[in-house]
Amino acid sequence: MVRFKNRWLLVEFLPTSPPATDLTAKDLLTALRTNTLVHFGDAGWGLLGASLSVKYFAPATRLAIVRVARAAVRTAHAALALLSVLGGARVVPHVLRVSGPGAGGAARAAQLEASTREIEALQD
Numbered sequence: 001m002v003r004f005k006n007r008w009l010l011v012e013f014l015p016t017s018p019p020a021t022d023l024t025a026k027d028l029l030t031a032l033r034t035n036t037l038v039h040f041g042d043a044g045w046g047l048l049g050a051s052l053s054v055k056y057f058a059p060a061t062r063l064a065i066v067r068v069a070r071a072a073v074r075t076a077h078a079a080l081a082l083l084s085v086l087g088g089a090r091v092v093p094h095v096l097r098v099s100g101p102g103a104g105g106a107a108r109a110a111q112l113e114a115s116t117r118e119i120e121a122l123q124d
Helices: 025-048 070-081 106-123
Strands: 006-015 053-058 063-069 089-099
Touching: 006 070, 006 106, 025 053, 025 063, 025 070, 053 106, 063 070, 063 106, 070 089, 089 106
Parallel strands: none
Antiparallel strands: 006 063, 006 089, 053 063
């Protein structure tokens, strides 16, 4: 049996205009889908669409964990980098970490770093 090999991207969205307050993971997924179709067309979405999912999104800290297949990680990274509007507000996406292979620890590592950054942001 072949297992599905994932990569996990920890992304922070830095607002450049007054941020939208009611963002959800679904809004992020829709923006990524639209952005991929605009910049990479149907071929890019075909590569990315089946495996792309937003596993975690915190509107307060603007952190997200995105799961994507290993073969499509560069396309996903580029689609995130080209994203400029999220929920009607201008943002600058910053990919903080791309977690790779490991003994089941890739998702955990991304989640641990996201938790650490959220705690630091909330303490400031």
